[in-house]
Amino acid sequence: MVPYRTLMGSSDSTLPCFLSSGAITKSNQALFLHAYPYDGLMFETGAECVTCKVKKPARSKHCGVCNDCVHRFDHHCIWVNNCVGAFNIKYFLAYLFTLTSMAFSIAGLTAAFLIQVVLLSNLMQGHYTDVHGEEHPVDASFLIQHLFLTFPRIVFMLGFVVLLSIILASYFCFILYLVMTNQMSNEWFKPSRFKHRSYRNIYSRGVWSNMVEIARPLTSHIKKRR
Ligand SMILES: [Zn+2]
Ligand SMILES: [Zn+2]
Structure with a gap:
């Protein structure tokens, strides 16, 4: 030992x-x-x-x-x-904490990048035409589809990292609860x-x-x- x-x-x-x-x-x-x-x-x-x-x-x-x-x-x-x-x-608890923090940081940075792209391109002020030829102002669902088609790897990674962050944070909280209750x-x-x-x-x-x-x-x- x-x-x-x-x-x-x-x-x-x-x-x-x-x-x-x-x-x-x-x-x-x-x-x-x-x-x-x-x-x-x-x-x-x-x-x-x-x-x-x-x-x-x-x-x-x-x-x-x-x-x-x-x-x-x-x-x-x-x-x-x-x-x-x-x-x-x-050390396991510290390891989990650093992993969770890292996952949240990556998710935050990726989301910040996409938000910056949306703001700089003035996408939210734009309009789009649907299959029936009707014009609509850009909404959240159009924006997500547009970002996914433009940056598929980045949006997929963001979804994955957000999911990972939630799982890691939940597990960290569970271990912390066990520690606090011995x-x-x-x-x-x-x-x-x-x-x-x-x-x-x-x-x-x-x-x-x-x-x-x-x-x-x-x-x-x-x-x-x-
Ligand atoms: Zn034994
Ligand atoms: Zn063992």
């Missing part, structure tokens, strides 16, 4: 891909075993991973792709080709929580503390010092 201090000191944009998410091995399992209490519903006391034979700390899960149990497992991301867990989720995607989607109507998230300690926990992941060692 990459040492904790190294994780905290790194700042490369490829961090979610290459940094350890928090792999649990027999030699370091004591570091994670008492970081979180077992809720007795999603995480049972004394559970052992059938694959790596380590004692499973609460909130951990075995990843079949990485072949490791991961501390505070979120999900295995095929996008960054790595697990997202306790130690790299903050939940991982793995826990959010676990069906066992929905079978128990009395389920309560015992890991949330308030929005600010939950966000600090992302920047400074809990281990048994850090928890004992509190």
Whole structure:
């Protein structure tokens, strides 16, 4: 596992891909075993991973792709080709934020270019003749058709980037919500929580503390010092 201090000191944009998410091995399992209490519903006391034979700390899960149990497992991301867990989720969040910002910036620049073309060519003051020979002032639908026929690649790209921006922003907001409520995607989607109507998230300690926990992941060692 990459040492904790190294994780905290790194700042490369490829961090979610290459940094350890928090792999649990027999030699370091004591570091994670008492970081979180077992809720007795999603995480049972004394559970052992059938694959790596380590004692499973609460909130951990075995990843079949990485072949490791991961501390505070979120999900295995095929996008960054790595697990997202306790130690790299903050970089994953930053990565998502930069991607979303970039998509919005490209959409904004492309839209600004098309608006500039419309304004400079005085298109909105023009008229067009329809198939029946009737003359109409330029409206929004004519304008979109005209732009699509004149700049097909640019208009198509704008539509694609706008769609991408919406998807990325929605996913970023979802991950941010999970961070603020101290939940991982793995826990959010676990069906066992929905079978128990009395389920309560015992890991949330308030929005600010939950966000600090992302920047400074809990281990048994850090928890004992509190
Ligand atoms: Zn395992
Ligand atoms: Zn994985």
